[in-house]
Amino acid sequence: MFLGLAAALVGSLSIPASATSSNTTLLPLTFNPLPLGSITPSGWLRDQLLLSAAGLAGHQHDFYPYVANSSWLGGSSEYSGLNEGFPYWLNGLVPLAYATDDARLKKQVSDAVTYVLDHQAQDGWLGPETGNSRNLWARYPLLLGLIQLVEADPQTWEKPVLDSIGRFVGLMLNMLNSNGTGYLWHEGDGLSEADTTWGRVRVQDLLITLQWLFERPGISDGVKANAKNSMELLIQGAISWADWWQEGAFIKGDLNFLSTEGSDGPRYPYEHGVNAGQGLKALAVFRRFTHNDSLIDITRRGVDWTFQYHGAASGGILADERLAGLAPYYGSETCTLVETMYSLSYLYQAFGDNDYADQAERIAFNALPSQLSPDWWARQYVGQPNQGYSTELSSNPFFNVNNVGQTYGVENDYPCCTVNHPQGLPKFLSQSYLRVGDDGLAHALLSPASLATTLPNGAAVTVNCTTQYPFATTLTYSITASRPFTFHLRIPTWSNANSSHLFLNNSTTPTPLSPSPHTGLHAVPLVAGSSSLTFTLSAPLSTKARANDTLTVTRGALVFALAIPSTNTSLPAASYRDASTPLQGAPPQARDWRLANASAWNVAIDPSSLVLRSGIESLDGDAGGASSASGVAAAEEPLPNPIFAPGAPPVWVEARGCEIGGWGVYRGVMDVPPPLAERACINGTRKTVRLEPMGAAKLRIVDLATVEVGGDQ
Ligand SMILES: *[C@@H]1O[C@H](CO)[C@@H](O)[C@H](O)[C@H]1NC(C)=O
Ligand SMILES: *[C@@H]1O[C@H](CO)[C@@H](O)[C@H](O)[C@H]1NC(C)=O
Ligand SMILES: *[C@@H]1O[C@H](CO)[C@@H](O)[C@H](O)[C@H]1NC(C)=O
Ligand SMILES: *[C@@H]1O[C@H](CO)[C@@H](O)[C@H](O)[C@H]1NC(C)=O
Ligand SMILES: *[C@@H]1O[C@H](CO)[C@@H](O)[C@H](O)[C@H]1NC(C)=O
Ligand SMILES: *[C@@H]1O[C@H](CO)[C@@H](O)[C@H](O)[C@H]1NC(C)=O
Ligand SMILES: *[C@@H]1O[C@H](CO)[C@@H](O)[C@H](O)[C@H]1NC(C)=O
Ligand SMILES: *[C@@H]1O[C@H](CO)[C@@H](O)[C@H](O)[C@H]1NC(C)=O
Ligand SMILES: *[C@@H]1O[C@H](CO)[C@@H](O)[C@H](O)[C@H]1NC(C)=O
Ligand SMILES: *[C@@H]1O[C@H](CO)[C@@H](O)[C@H](O)[C@H]1NC(C)=O
Ligand SMILES: *[C@@H]1O[C@H](CO)[C@@H](O)[C@H](O)[C@H]1NC(C)=O
Ligand SMILES: *[C@@H]1O[C@H](CO)[C@@H](O)[C@H](O)[C@H]1NC(C)=O
Numbered sequence: 001m002f003l004g005l006a007a008a009l010v011g012s013l014s015i016p017a018s019a020t021s022s023n024t025t026l027l028p029l030t031f032n033p034l035p036l037g038s039i040t041p042s043g044w045l046r047d048q049l050l051l052s053a054a055g056l057a058g059h060q061h062d063f064y065p066y067v068a069n070s071s072w073l074g075g076s077s078e079y080s081g082l083n084e085g086f087p088y089w090l091n092g093l094v095p096l097a098y099a100t101d102d103a104r105l106k107k108q109v110s111d112a113v114t115y116v117l118d119h120q121a122q123d124g125w126l127g128p129e130t131g132n133s134r135n136l137w138a139r140y141p142l143l144l145g146l147i148q149l150v151e152a153d154p155q156t157w158e159k160p161v162l163d164s165i166g167r168f169v170g171l172m173l174n175m176l177n178s179n180g181t182g183y184l185w186h187e188g189d190g191l192s193e194a195d196t197t198w199g200r201v202r203v204q205d206l207l208i209t210l211q212w213l214f215e216r217p218g219i220s221d222g223v224k225a226n227a228k229n230s231m232e233l234l235i236q237g238a239i240s241w242a243d244w245w246q247e248g249a250f251i252k253g254d255l256n257f258l259s260t261e262g263s264d265g266p267r268y269p270y271e272h273g274v275n276a277g278q279g280l281k282a283l284a285v286f287r288r289f290t291h292n293d294s295l296i297d298i299t300r301r302g303v304d305w306t307f308q309y310h311g312a313a314s315g316g317i318l319a320d321e322r323l324a325g326l327a328p329y330y331g332s333e334t335c336t337l338v339e340t341m342y343s344l345s346y347l348y349q350a351f352g353d354n355d356y357a358d359q360a361e362r363i364a365f366n367a368l369p370s371q372l373s374p375d376w377w378a379r380q381y382v383g384q385p386n387q388g389y390s391t392e393l394s395s396n397p398f399f400n401v402n403n404v405g406q407t408y409g410v411e412n413d414y415p416c417c418t419v420n421h422p423q424g425l426p427k428f429l430s431q432s433y434l435r436v437g438d439d440g441l442a443h444a445l446l447s448p449a450s451l452a453t454t455l456p457n458g459a460a461v462t463v464n465c466t467t468q469y470p471f472a473t474t475l476t477y478s479i480t481a482s483r484p485f486t487f488h489l490r491i492p493t494w495s496n497a498n499s500s501h502l503f504l505n506n507s508t509t510p511t512p513l514s515p516s517p518h519t520g521l522h523a524v525p526l527v528a529g530s531s532s533l534t535f536t537l538s539a540p541l542s543t544k545a546r547a548n549d550t551l552t553v554t555r556g557a558l559v560f561a562l563a564i565p566s567t568n569t570s571l572p573a574a575s576y577r578d579a580s581t582p583l584q585g586a587p588p589q590a591r592d593w594r595l596a597n598a599s600a601w602n603v604a605i606d607p608s609s610l611v612l613r614s615g616i617e618s619l620d621g622d623a624g625g626a627s628s629a630s631g632v633a634a635a636e637e638p639l640p641n642p643i644f645a646p647g648a649p650p651v652w653v654e655a656r657g658c659e660i661g662g663w664g665v666y667r668g669v670m671d672v673p674p675p676l677a678e679r680a681c682i683n684g685t686r687k688t689v690r691l692e693p694m695g696a697a698k699l700r701i702v703d704l705a706t707v708e709v710g711g712d713q
Pocket of ligand 11: 600
């Protein structure tokens with residue numbers, strides 16, 4: 001296996017004549033996403049998206065050189081020869097602009113896309129590169145941005161964008177037929193072998209656009225044939241994730257101790273964190289074209305192994321910026337988080353496994369907000385599950401992240417997470433409701449959001465979900481439909497359907513829930529007219545063991561962290577290349593932060609003492625005390641904004657805890673706690689401690705050391 005893997009990675013000079021079976025039909029997704037713009041956020045989700053629009057994401061087009069002065073827009077600022085900064089930004093800004101219905105952002109997108117389309121090369125190339133320096137990769141996020149724009153505003157964009165993409169695909173097929181130019185590496189051309197690796201290991205992100213094109217009504221047969229033939233050649237030349245998710249190839253453990261390869265090693269394309277996040281969906285995308293069903297199980301194994309050996313409790317992949325192990329001092333890149341969310345929601349659409357949706361929610365509600373400042377003006381490059389401080393370090397345990405990588409800032413460490421973080425929540429929103437067959441809709445990623453769409457059976461449907469989920473566990477829906485249709489509610493894997501409750505039309509008698517064991521969906525047939533649903537999930541407080549005799553505390557989709565009080569200071573945003581140089585033109589809100597612990601962090605908790613506290617307890621589903629309508633009014637009360645700020649969420653956990661001795665520092669960061677047998681309370685430090693939703697706790701301990709606290713003092 002390893003030899004085969006290496007052979008696949010060491011540049012092929014021509015496309016191997018391997019047997020990629022193709023088919024003129026694409027296998028359907030289990031559930032289909034709705035056109036961008038069908039879903040409108042509300043409640044806390046809308047507040048978060050508005051903060052992003054008013055924060056770093058929504059201002060890069062004004063000041064951030066890698067967007068505002070990108071080579072794509074006639075400037076020359078690029079952080080790497082891949083020229084990917086602007087494409088990543090566009091991929092996130094399109095759904096953000098339409099989620100927030102923000103005219104300012106729509107104009108940024110419109111101006112930028114107009115420029116790019118107007119500057120398409122005669123031969124169809126999109127982007128600034130010329131001659132033999134053309135590399136397909138940066139087109140993948142560009143095209144994902146463009147097809148979202150067509151969905152959101154077909155009247156304006158369908159014709160120009162599809163004309164342009166059609167020309168580009170024709171050129172691309174010629175390049176692929178010419179020894180794979182721009183995709184495979186050739187001695188003596190303008191690209192390094194490493195440059196072409198990105199396109200080959202991330203090719204699923206291009207296939208999504210080609211498949212979208214292939215299925216869109218009104219596309220000419222010629223363009224469809226070009227898309228199909230391109231897919232065939234792209235898959236043949238891909239660095240396949242099927243080779244990595246095999247015994248003997250995949251590394252099950254801490255790469256910092258087990259791997260002797262650097263970033264030029266043959267397995268690095270799979271080990272790179274952003275690739276690992278993007279790649280989770282790769283085989284599901286390939287399968288639509290190849291009809292190879294063994295890719296379902298290989299994907300299942302790939303996802304399971306990735307999280308079992310390299311996953312954080314918060315849902316992220318620990319990779320800084322190579323896969324690490326399970327120790328909570330490793331980090332997840334913010335851009336890895338948003339790519340992992342997108343892959344997992346795609347996997348739920350493709351295969352319907354309930355836990356894929358749970359995992360996407362877990363990142364959206366925990367890891368992602370934990371790595372952003374409350375006002376969305378600063379992001380971490382990497383965030384650690386156990387993060388006792390977020391200051392400039394003297395050394396660090398990371399593979400390829402510098403000593404300010406775990407601080408909050410504008411472009412500290414590297415700009416990729418600045419340009420790529422905006423896609424996370426807007427795509428979560430746009431994939432939250434899905435179409436089920438011709439006459440059904442599912443609420444897949446639970447959150448406050450409304451929907452207006454027309455189903456293939458002709459039913460015009462509106463759904464309005466009001467909820468404080470995941471902070472509370474009741475979701476209320478008001479639904480109108482012009483014809484009967486079936487609405488599906490997703491019961492997450494952590495919830496027991498038998499103690500969850502559904503009330504139809506304000507009835508006082510609950511409707512029994514019988515979700516599909518595979519998808520978690522419970523079908524509710526609805527008549528034409530209006531209907532009301534009140535849905536309360538059981539969500540017990542629970543704990544899960546982690547490495548090094550630690551555990552994490554969850555309740556429903558929320559992960560709770562011991563909140564470490566902090567003080568902060570800020571500096572003008574610095575250039576990532578040279579910390580002493582301020583970033584030119586940055587507005588005053590764009591600052592780099594240093595967060596110091598304001599108390600000791602060497603605190604352990606007694607797991608027998610955990611108590612859930614909630615300002616919205618009457619709504620909670622764990623006690624089984626739900627009633628039909630009592631929660632509705634409270635569920636509509638607004639949550640604090642920003643919600644992901646220290647102390648803001650109205651739900652937290654109390655525990656008895658104490659400081660323990662022997663908990664030191666490893667390479668500049670909090671070490672794993674001492675072994676269980678050596679843990680003892682330092683006399684006089686017993687106290688009640690607060691665990692809060694980790695998204696709010698910028699300094700935190702997620703993998704909690706346990707200790708028996710005993711009686712007072
Ligand atoms: C294409 O896929 C369909 C459905 O899976 C199958 O019936 C058909 O035989 C396939 N055709 C080819 C050429 O593989
Ligand atoms: C754009 O990039 C060029 C070349 O790097 C530089 O000279 C110019 O100052 C940049 N402009 C802005 C607004 O960043
Ligand atoms: C492909 O590469 C070979 C070997 O370098 C070269 O002889 C041939 O002309 C190339 N073909 C095309 C279509 O570029
Ligand atoms: C399906 O994919 C697997 C993994 O890449 C491969 O081993 C197998 O040969 C493929 N099957 C067919 C029929 O192509
Ligand atoms: C720093 O503290 C201020 C005041 O509490 C707060 O508003 C701000 O969000 C904090 N910054 C970060 C990056 O957490
Ligand atoms: C959804 O319902 C809430 C509460 O009744 C209301 O405030 C909101 O405007 C509705 N949203 C839509 C899009 O209808
Ligand atoms: C739910 O109830 C059914 C019917 O009583 C039972 O078969 C099933 O095991 C229960 N499920 C759980 C998760 O308790
Ligand atoms: C259920 O109660 C809500 C709130 O009182 C009301 O707005 C709605 O119309 C009721 N639904 C039905 C079907 O009676
Ligand atoms: C719910 O109430 C609406 C309005 O009263 C009614 O038209 C509809 O038939 C009811 N739906 C069900 C499933 O009882
Ligand atoms: C912590 O747990 C990891 C994973 O099980 C293990 O490899 C490592 O040796 C442990 N560290 C210590 C200090 O025990
Ligand atoms: C912060 O943590 C360090 C250990 O990393 C500790 O020495 C220091 O006392 C803590 N700061 C405060 C204010 O407690
Ligand atoms: C705490 O106090 C007890 C009783 O006074 C003593 O036996 C123990 O050694 C002390 N532990 C520490 C860590 O100081």
